[in-house]
Amino acid sequence: MSGTPGSLHIRLLVRVGAVLAAVCAAMALAGVLAQRAYLLDRLDCRVMDAAEHGLARASLRPDDSRDLTFLGVTGHPDGLLAARLDAHGTVTAGAVTGPDAPPRALTPGQGTALRGIAPDGTSHTRTVPGLGTYRVTGLEASGVRVLAGLPLEDVQEMTHRLAVVEAVVAAVGLAVAGCACAVVVRRQLRLLGRVAATAAEVARAPLGRGPLGGLPRVSEADTGPGSEAGQVAAALNRLIDHAEHAQAERRRSEERLRRGEERMRRFLADAGHELRTPLASIVGYAELMNRGTGPVEQTPAWRRVAAESARMTVLVEDLLLLARLDEGRPPPSAEVDLAALVAEAVWQAGAADAEHTWRLALRLDAPALVTGDEPALRKAVANLLANACAHTPPGTTVVAAVESTAARRVVRVRDDGPGVPPLLLATIFDRFTRADASRSRSGPQAAGSGLGLAVVEAIASAHGGHARVRSAPGHTEFTLDLPPAEATEGEPPVPAEALVLSERR
Numbered sequence: 001m002s003g004t005p006g007s008l009h010i011r012l013l014v015r016v017g018a019v020l021a022a023v024c025a026a027m028a029l030a031g032v033l034a035q036r037a038y039l040l041d042r043l044d045c046r047v048m049d050a051a052e053h054g055l056a057r058a059s060l061r062p063d064d065s066r067d068l069t070f071l072g073v074t075g076h077p078d079g080l081l082a083a084r085l086d087a088h089g090t091v092t093a094g095a096v097t098g099p100d101a102p103p104r105a106l107t108p109g110q111g112t113a114l115r116g117i118a119p120d121g122t123s124h125t126r127t128v129p130g131l132g133t134y135r136v137t138g139l140e141a142s143g144v145r146v147l148a149g150l151p152l153e154d155v156q157e158m159t160h161r162l163a164v165v166e167a168v169v170a171a172v173g174l175a176v177a178g179c180a181c182a183v184v185v186r187r188q189l190r191l192l193g194r195v196a197a198t199a200a201e202v203a204r205a206p207l208g209r210g211p212l213g214g215l216p217r218v219s220e221a222d223t224g225p226g227s228e229a230g231q232v233a234a235a236l237n238r239l240i241d242h243a244e245h246a247q248a249e250r251r252r253s254e255e256r257l258r259r260g261e262e263r264m265r266r267f268l269a270d271a272g273h274e275l276r277t278p279l280a281s282i283v284g285y286a287e288l289m290n291r292g293t294g295p296v297e298q299t300p301a302w303r304r305v306a307a308e309s310a311r312m313t314v315l316v317e318d319l320l321l322l323a324r325l326d327e328g329r330p331p332p333s334a335e336v337d338l339a340a341l342v343a344e345a346v347w348q349a350g351a352a353d354a355e356h357t358w359r360l361a362l363r364l365d366a367p368a369l370v371t372g373d374e375p376a377l378r379k380a381v382a383n384l385l386a387n388a389c390a391h392t393p394p395g396t397t398v399v400a401a402v403e404s405t406a407a408r409r410v411v412r413v414r415d416d417g418p419g420v421p422p423l424l425l426a427t428i429f430d431r432f433t434r435a436d437a438s439r440s441r442s443g444p445q446a447a448g449s450g451l452g453l454a455v456v457e458a459i460a461s462a463h464g465g466h467a468r469v470r471s472a473p474g475h476t477e478f479t480l481d482l483p484p485a486e487a488t489e490g491e492p493p494v495p496a497e498a499l500v501l502s503e504r505r
Contacts, residue, residue, distance in 0.1 A: 016181045017174065024170035032163045039155040043135050044123045046077070051121075051139045051148035054082050062144050066093035071103040077150065081106075081114075081134055085145035089116050089138075094147070096131060119145045125152065191222050191229040195236055202240060215240050278308035278315075318451040321376075322431065325458040331373035335485050338368040338409055339402050342381055346400045349385040355394035358385075361401040368404035369485040372463040380459040383452040384413040384478050392417030409484050414477035420469065428469055429457040456480065 054071075061067045071082050076097050083094030083106065091114050094106035106114075106128075113128045119138035126149070127133050133156070136149030201216045223234040282305050343360055350358040362368075370377070381400070388398045396417045403410040420428060427433050432450035453467075456478075460467045465482035 016185070017178055020174055020177050020181075021170075024174060028163070028166035028170050031166055032159060035162050036155065036159045039158060040135070043150055043152070043155055044137070047123065047135050047137050047148055047150050048121070050076070050080055050082070050150065051137050051146060054146045054148050055139045055141055055144060058084065058146050059141055059144050062142060068093055068095050068103070071095055071097060079131075079151045079153075081128070081131070081136065081147075081149040083111070083114060083147040085117075085119060085138060085147055087145075089118060091115060091147070114147060114149075117147060119147070191227075191233065194218060194222060195229065195233045198233075199236060202243075215244055278312040281305075281308040282312075315451070318455055321379075321455060322451070322458055325462050331376060331459075331462050333371055334374060336370050336372055336374045336377055338370055338377070338404070338411060338482075339364065341374070341378055342400050342402050342411055345378065345381045345385055348382075349389065349398075353389050356389055356392070357395070357397040359397065359399045361399055363401065364404045366404045366406055366484070368402050368409055370409050370463065370482045371485040372482070373459075376459045377463070380456045380480060381411060381413075383456050384411075384480065387452055387478070388413055388415045388417070388476075391420075404484075407484070409482045411480040411482075412477055413480075414475065416474050417476060419473045419476050420471035425469060425471060429453050429467060453478075 058067060066084060068082060068084065071080070078097060078099045081094065081096045082103075083091045086092050091106065091111035094111055094114065095103035096106065097103050107130070110128050110130060113126055114136065117124055117126070117136060117138045119140035121137060121139055123135055123137050125133060126136055128149075131151070133152040134149040135152050135155075136147055138145060138147045140146075195218055198216050198218050205215055217237050217240060218233040222230060223237060224230040225234070286305065339362055346358050346360045349356075385398065385400065388396075392398070392415050396415050398413065398415045401412040401414070403412065424433065431454040433453070457467045460480055460482065463482055465480065468479045468481070470477050470479075
């Protein structure tokens, strides 16, 4: 919208006034023309009556082409013009009546002005010198030709008066309409002025660097749908909402990008450190064995090299798995029985670690079937069990529970150990997150790389689920929540029950 509200107000009033003036002028012109046509028609009827009356009287004396005795009969209107015509349309005799006076003969000049009128009953308008403008017509019967006419003065005067009256009425109407339009337009433009002021204030706001939100809005009272200005105000408010949303989304994207870059730098640093540690051990033992001297025995050295190689292999495999899952490719699609998978994982954990108590619990209202990559799901469950084993003292009870409903498939791994430190809960599924924050560790946690729970969360996300944790001293529970597989026809119903199927020490 260009221009100020004041200039727009003037332009609108000028345009509205021009339209109203054109409409009023057209209506006045149509009224004047209609009235003039009506009056002319009435006058033509009177002229025709006078011509017929004169023809009837003149037919009584057909041989006298100058006979105008019919004008001597009373009852003729003032200003009636009558004439006799010859075969060529020339006036042979003519006269005009006057108020309280006998008819007055036409002069040669006046007769010449009436020449050429055919006696066929057609109306003509002629200006007669000294008499004014007349409406005349001619008739013929049995060789007798007469002409009659009446002045147009009354018609012209009435038409003029009508034009003046309509012009005055139109002027008054235009003035009233202009005032009403000025009030309405000014009222609407006040609203547009407020909308323009709001838009200008938003345009001056530093959207790129200012705080989120807080942009001005048009008041709700001005956003009614009953007027175009109110619709514009509502559209401006919606536009401001979209601008704020886009601003917030852009800043969230920038923050995610910044966090992603920081996470990537930390990831590369941690990955390099984790890979450097086993490589350094392998290189050191290899050099000692190549020397063939020293206190290092060959068999323990080879065992150490093999252990560090295995550790590095696991780390590289986890990194490759995370990279593959980060690409967003869907996992292989196969039907997996979570109950059997978790039972096997608990059995293997009990066989590998006898210092903990391992239990399996099934709560199945439906078959515990999911669709996905069985090796990846097996690794996720194994990582949860390994995490419980690595971060709890000997004698801790670890329970792996499988819950199956019509809507979800849930694996819960809980223990009664000391719990997760509160500061670690928010980042426990991040990569290279460990309970021991130092780079160099000893003890049972030394073999961990901090990728186990990150792999669990990535596998759950790839299968359309999610991983969660709740922890307090004496109760820590990791949850792997997955969507169910599509229903298969003919599946036997599974009764709802809670069973402890096995326990290993």
